[in-house]
Amino acid sequence: MTAEPGNLAGVGRILLVLSGKGGVGKSTVSAELALALRHAGKKVGILDADLCGPSIPRMLRAQGRAVHQCDGGWVPVFVDPEKSIALMSVGFLLEKPDEAVVWRGPKKSALIKQFVRDVAWGPLDYLVVDTPPGTSDEHMATVEALRPYSCLGALVVTTPQAVAVGDVRRELTFCRKAGLQVIGVVENMSGFVCPHCTECTNVFSTGGGEELARHAGVPFLGSVPLDPTLARSLEEGGDFIQDFPKSPAFPALSAIAQKILEQTATTLS
Template sequence: MAEAAEAAEPGNLAGVRHILLVLSGKGGVGKSTISTELALALRHAGKKVGILDVDLCGPSIPRMLRAQGRAVHQCDSGWVPVFVDQEQSISLMSVGFLLESPDEAVVWRGPKKNVLIKQFVSDVAWGQLDYLVVDTPPGTSDEHMAAVEALRPYGPLGALVVTTPQAVSVGDVRRELTFCRKTGLQVVGIVENMSGFVCPHCTECTNVFSQGGGAELARLAGVPFLARPLPSPFAGSVPLDPELTRSLEEGRDFIRDFPQSPAFPALSSIAQKVLSEAPARLS
């Protein structure tokens, strides 16, 4: 596989070992948060990671990784992605880098969006990556189909499905799992985000929505629940944590800077299960 990757053109995805699409049935469940923190956790595990932000109308990952205002340059094989760190262990491509201002709206019809997504896949010099994390918009729209069709030639695709505990979100995720089956995406696992609120003063976790919806959905669907309970009262799923919110607002590395946070064990557990589940399911 390594020889094939070296022989391939550097501007395609032949050098990527695993491709994961982060999906959800509805907006506001924290796909971009999970995509960002997963990439950071995988980097701290010694992996080289790329993030492809195909949420064209809401490109928030550049801000979450403190990469706003960076320029995308051209090379012989296409666009050079933006490198988030000096070691170039996380590379990022987003429509946010192509807009004249952060307030500019992407008012495009489906065909134009599809063309740009295909360009992000074929015309970006991604190089050698252990993981490419694809942050998608909500639902099962044209963007999802364009991404799946463009990425499929480069190998098996995995899906990380994000939900929140309440029944409305879980119901939407059921439809997302149906989309995965119809398009041949291997579901690597389900993540339950916003599972309780951590008090910034006493660190008590209160279930402001409900609890356990993601784990129950994973059980019924027969797919892994990636944040299984650990020896911690908070580690069953990813809680709402003010420290996590602050790190995303400021573009900080939450995995490095907040190891004592109640959200840390859950995010670390997700990354470890991706490292163990993805190679088996995407082989």
């Protein structure tokens, strides 16, 4: 099936960020990956497909912004003055920030397809798609809408403990059934580094993500520790990659972004 060029004609590579359960920091990884790719000189778009929990606008200090129409469709919100990060989210379409999206599956699927078809992204090196937890209608709608386009891959996020890893293992099964190429696994919340003594405590066990990647035969991209400065940056909508280069999470996120750049250059082409 060949896709009409449409509004994704200028997008180089598409990355779906997936997890088998909520609470593993998938949106955090999506937002920080976009910032890291921007600092690597890439132009990035973020499609916030988590319709019931659209948190990316707050993480990138874009809440309350308006989406406008142009001849090519919806104009995404640009996060920075240089317009190097473009963002589209259902959060921009709600009348109030705390308004709940109480929709049945078909309506959610229709909006996701509209996001893919009708957002005027312009030229992008990467489009990062933040998906909801699990393997729901929204996942299938997203994959179906994006499948015709080349250079589509999946990034899977887990936390170290066995319960989370078990759920994410099912997400990898979904990727196989959906024909998605898995770029790699990221283990989030991998230990807590004390800001006072720098000792690392494995709050949620350790190594589950790496073991999962080994068993699944997919690349392990790295571990991101629990970092209070990262949490604060997300709450305030700051640029963590720029503001906290000496924090424990900075080298982890930078290394993961670099691996993704290398992986996608060779596998998504």
